[in-house]
Amino acid sequence: MRRLSTLLLFAVCALLFGVSARAQIEVVGDGGPGPATAQHLRVALIAPSSSVAPGGTLQVGLQFRLDDHWHVYWVNAGDSGEPPKITWALPKDITAGPMQFPIPTRLPLGPLMDFGYENGVVFPIKFVASPYARPGPVHLDAKIDWLVCREVCIPGKAHLGLNLNVVRGTVPVAPTGDLAQALSLIPGPPPSNAQFSVMGGRQNFVLTLITGTRETNAEFYPLDQEQIANAAPQAVEPLPNGVRLRVSRAPELVKLPAELHGIIKLSAARAYDVTAPVVPGEVPVAAAVKSSSAAPWSAIVLAFLGGIILNLMPCVFPVLFLKGLALVQSSGEERSRLRRHGLIYTLGILVSFWTIVAVLLALRSGGSQAGWGFQLQSPTFVALLASGIFFFALSLAGQFEIGLSLTSVGGDLAKKPGYTGSFFTGVLATIVATPCTAPLMGAAIGFALAQSVEVTFAVFTALALGLATPYLLLSFQPAWTRLLPRPGSWMETLKHLTAVPLFGTAIWLSWVYGYLYSGEGGVGVPGVDHTVHLLWCFLGLAIAGWVLGKWPARWKSAIAAVIIGAIALAIPLYQPKDTTLVWQPYSQQALDQARSAGRPVFIDFTAAWCLSCQVNERLVLKSTEVQHEFRKGNVTLLKADWTHYDPEITKELASIGRSGVPTYVIYPARKDDPADVLPELLTKQIVLDALKRDLHP
Numbered sequence: 071m072r073r074l075s076t077l078l079l080f081a082v083c084a085l086l087f088g089v090s091a092r093a094q095i096e097v098v099g100d101g102g103p104g105p106a107t108a109q110h111l112r113v114a115l116i117a118p119s120s121s122v123a124p125g126g127t128l129q130v131g132l133q134f135r136l137d138d139h140w141h142v143y144w145v146n147a148g149d150s151g152e153p154p155k156i157t158w159a160l161p162k163d164i165t166a167g168p169m170q171f172p173i174p175t176r177l178p179l180g181p182l183m184d185f186g187y188e189n190g191v192v193f194p195i196k197f198v199a200s201p202y203a204r205p206g207p208v209h210l211d212a213k214i215d216w217l218v219c220r221e222v223c224i225p226g227k228a229h230l231g232l233n234l235n236v237v238r239g240t241v242p243v244a245p246t247g248d249l250a251q252a253l254s255l256i257p258g259p260p261p262s263n264a265q266f267s268v269m270g271g272r273q274n275f276v277l278t279l280i281t282g283t284r285e286t287n288a289e290f291y292p293l294d295q296e297q298i299a300n301a302a303p304q305a306v307e308p309l310p311n312g313v314r315l316r317v318s319r320a321p322e323l324v325k326l327p328a329e330l331h332g333i334i335k336l337s338a339a340r341a342y343d344v345t346a347p348v349v350p351g352e353v354p355v356a357a358a359v360k361s362s363s364a365a366p367w368s369a370i371v372l373a374f375l376g377g378i379i380l381n382l383m384p385c386v387f388p389v390l391f392l393k394g395l396a397l398v399q400s401s402g403e404e405r406s407r408l409r410r411h412g413l414i415y416t417l418g419i420l421v422s423f424w425t426i427v428a429v430l431l432a433l434r435s436g437g438s439q440a441g442w443g444f445q446l447q448s449p450t451f452v453a454l455l456a457s458g459i460f461f462f463a464l465s466l467a468g469q470f471e472i473g474l475s476l477t478s479v480g481g482d483l484a485k486k487p488g489y490t491g492s493f494f495t496g497v498l499a500t501i502v503a504t505p506c507t508a509p510l511m512g513a514a515i516g517f518a519l520a521q522s523v524e525v526t527f528a529v530f531t532a533l534a535l536g537l538a539t540p541y542l543l544l545s546f547q548p549a550w551t552r553l554l555p556r557p558g559s560w561m562e563t564l565k566h567l568t569a570v571p572l573f574g575t576a577i578w579l580s581w582v583y584g585y586l587y588s589g590e591g592g593v594g595v596p597g598v599d600h601t602v603h604l605l606w607c608f609l610g611l612a613i614a615g616w617v618l619g620k621w622p623a624r625w626k627s628a629i630a631a632v633i634i635g636a637i638a639l640a641i642p643l644y645q646p647k648d649t650t651l652v653w654q655p656y657s658q659q660a661l662d663q664a665r666s667a668g669r670p671v672f673i674d675f676t677a678a679w680c681l682s683c684q685v686n687e688r689l690v691l692k693s694t695e696v697q698h699e700f701r702k703g704n705v706t707l708l709k710a711d712w713t714h715y716d717p718e719i720t721k722e723l724a725s726i727g728r729s730g731v732p733t734y735v736i737y738p739a740r741k742d743d744p745a746d747v748l749p750e751l752l753t754k755q756i757v758l759d760a761l762k763r764d765l766h767p
């Protein structure tokens with residue numbers, strides 16, 4: 071296709087000039103440096119000095135100054151055209167290096183796309199004098215050929231040259247002006263900490279460049295012809311620490327090349343010369359690429375709705391419930407004071423979310439990737455959080471009253487410490503929310519962390535406001551609390567019962583803590599699991615004891631205590647045989663092997679500290695119906711355990727527009743089918759419908 075375009079181009083030129091194009095070419099220049107004037111351009115040789123020392127070097131530039139809208143070509147001209155060429159006649163002790171090409175631009179020409187330069191360009195050339203070069207004058211003689219194009223193309227020739235003196239002791243002169251600028255625009259290798267990879271699919275090449283910073287612009291220019299569809303749009307996917315580029319394969323490229331070599335242009339002044347082997351496979355399109363210009367607003371709305379739903383998650387609901395009790399107890403207070411408490415609670419949530427997003431952005435700017443709940447990958451943080459929640463639960467259980475003032479439960483909302491309590495209750499709500507991901511949150515957060523700082527802050531602010539909205543509305547409309555029972559002794563009992571899920575949360579965090587010290591492959595460590603089963607037994611026995619103490623000398627309470635105690639003892643003693651399918655640890659190699667074998671793949675992105683993940687796994691993924699469909703469809707099950715930070719898992723999450731867990735992905739058996747990303751909260755029907763859709767299209 072490219073050769074045909076070039077032949078047609080020269081044919082049109084020949085017809086326009088009436089005879090063979092080459093027969094009409096007038097050689098301009100007299101063998102001197104120029105500039106020499108030709109049709110639609112001036113050409114010259116420029117150098118910072120007229121002398122060179124034996125064994126020294128000299129940078130020379132071939133300069134073109136072009137008329138408006140005319141262009142010359144890059145080393146790979148694109149769909150048509152030819153790059154400039156220079157042939158030297160040199161003394162035996164002087165050698166010339168290859169002509170270097172600065173960063174090009176894309177030049178549309180009808181249905182074609184050329185790569186080249188408009189207005190002007192300088193091609194640097196490095197000369198080296200032999201250490202044995204004899205002092206004296208030398209002449210560098212150059213024959214230059216080019217093609218200059220607009221709607222038509224005109225070939226040109228020039229005869230230029232430079233007179234130099236070989237002088238011992240000559241101090242090299244640094245290039246300046248246009249030549250210095252051209253040298254700064256020569257693409258070099260990427261930084262040592264950068265990574266470049268290429269995946270080749272049926273229709274596209276997916277190029278991933280990891281630079282350590284978020285990149286928003288990128289263009290790829292292949293050094294070899296007939297590799298990509300030059301005129302096709304190149305879709306840019308910003309990543310938190312780099313960029314991904316989707317480039318259409320050339321129609322005539324039947325077989326994937328062994329490697330792809332070219333330059334990635336990140337800006338007009340920044341580009342890298344990159345080479346990587348082409349790995350066969352498909353990369354799903356991230357949510358950010360599919361989205362339109364309205365995507366930031368969509369993500370903000372999704373984040374706000376997800377924040378509201380987050381209040382119903384088991385991590386957060388106890389805190390919201392306690393704040394509701396505080397409103398019931400304070401229904402007689404002034405409305406303005408209740409509103410101030412609602413606003414201060416909201417401020418606590420906002421400040422906490424802004425702190426989290428600031429840390430995420432700082433990690434991203436430093437070249438690391440992190441997502442929602444990243445702090446729970448730290449054993450120190452988990453230990454502190456578990457201890458704090460356990461201490462708080464003891465307060466609710468009636469061991470002491472200091473915890474109540476900290477959360478404004480039972481405190482006087484008219485006093486200043488109550489305001490402090492409202493603020494830190496907002497902080498607590500944020501902290502305990504991080505193990506959970508509500509519906510709609512995953513897509514919004516994944517999108518936000520791949521966007522600009524402003525969009526990231528806007529999305530997280532919307533999430534924080536959504537989390538604060540229920541209590542904020544109650545504080546502005548305290549009349550709604552009349553729907554709840556009047557204050558009384560029931561509140562003390564309910565307060566004690568509220569301690570149970572908090573004790574359960576502390577036990578669960580103890581389980582997470584054990585996994586974090588169990589090695590990289592934490593999920594499925596029997597010792598940790600059995601220890602936690604015993605802790606659940608202790609909690610059950612504590613509840614049974616509380617029932618006996620709350621209603622002493624009553625046969626109903628005794629029966630209830632016996633039943634609760636029996637259930638508690640059954641937790642560590644009952645050990646059913648696990649008949650569920652075995653999950654393999656996730657790796658890119660395992661995914662590629664399964665897809666190459668034509669098998670569908672289900673990936674469970676999970677973590678021990680993700681409560682939503684554990685609920686989905688036990689109630690849905692391990693259910694008989696879902697397991698049956700997995701077996702029936704011969705599905706490869708991969709578990710991407712993010713309990714510990716794993717850059718490979720983080721990269722895969724980013725490729726599907728997500729930045730946290732839970733995330734569930736089905737790769738159909740056919741390689742050209744896109745990945746199917748499921749909602750964060752699963753039901754059996756959601757998974758069964760997805761398997762039916764993806765396994766039996």
